[in-house]
Amino acid sequence: MRQLTLDIGANQPQTLDSFVAGQNAELAQLMQQFAARNARERFAYLWGEAAAGKSHLLHALASGERTRYIDGANTGVDAFLAFLYTPEIELYLLDDCDRLSPELQIEAFNLFNQIRDNGGYLVSTGAAPPALLPVREDLRTRMGWGLIYQVHGLTDDEKIAALTQAAQLRGLTLSPGVLPYLITHFRRDMRSLSAMLDALDGYSLETQRPITLPLLRELLQLERDINTTSQA
Numbered sequence: 052m053r054q055l056t057l058d059i060g061a062n063q064p065q066t067l068d069s070f071v072a073g074q075n076a077e078l079a080q081l082m083q084q085f086a087a088r089n090a091r092e093r094f095a096y097l098w099g100e101a102a103a104g105k106s107h108l109l110h111a112l113a114s115g116e117r118t119r120y121i122d123g124a125n126t127g128v129d130a131f132l133a134f135l136y137t138p139e140i141e142l143y144l145l146d147d148c149d150r151l152s153p154e155l156q157i158e159a160f161n162l163f164n165q166i167r168d169n170g171g172y173l174v175s176t177g178a179a180p181p182a183l184l185p186v187r188e189d190l191r192t193r194m195g196w197g198l199i200y201q202v203h204g205l206t207d208d209e210k211i212a213a214l215t216q217a218a219q220l221r222g223l224t225l226s227p228g229v230l231p232y233l234i235t236h237f238r239r240d241m242r243s244l245s246a247m248l249d250a251l252d253g254y255s256l257e258t259q260r261p262i263t264l265p266l267l268r269e270l271l272q273l274e275r276d277i278n279t280t281s282q283a
Contacts, residue, residue, distance in 0.1 A: 144173075164193070
């Protein structure tokens with residue numbers, strides 16, 4: 052059981068197919084085009100609130116060949132290397148532009164120019180539209196190249212619908228109230244919620260008990276206890 056709860060929220064493959072589109076159907080289709088390298092535009096900028104799915108889309112695209120994921124929040128010694136233009140890379144994925152350091156903003160500016168001049172694609176993300184980003188004006192202008200999309204987070208009803216469908220595909224029977232309680236008492240991003248659904252399935256099998264509200268509360272408490280112990 053301890054291993055089961057420790058695995059909640061563990062890294063799981065993020066794919067374009069596992070992205071729950073909600074209000075983002077047009078954006079999901081566009082990302083498929085970038086994955087296939089047949090998008091009409093070579094640049095796209097995605098913005099939205101935390102956990103809306105921006106990083107999910109970039110990590111999904113990064114699983115393809117000839118791609119490079121760039122973490123805008125990275126301040127390590129290798130951060131500058133990620134911005135070096137490489138002809139073999141066809142698709143660059145720049146995440147969290149609003150967290151770029153002043154030095155890396157210069158590198159990002161140069162990368163935009165090199166991709167434009169030499170070919171390739173770039174999808175970047177940030178917490179706000181380019182005009183509102185706390186970055187250099189010349190970089191802000193380049194983030195406005197191409198297409199700009201707001202990534203809309205799922206509503207609670209959309210999350211419940213997606214989790215209900217996932218449960219049905221797994222052949223799980225959930226008691227009424229389980230999913231509404233889950234989305235209000237656990238991490239709210241779909242990746243974590245899906246991981247908890249997997250954990251509930253495993254815990255139900257392990258304890259030979261149906262998936263009910265008491266079982267969910269018990270599992271959530273076990274997960275909190277283990278997290279508290281691991282942080283002590």
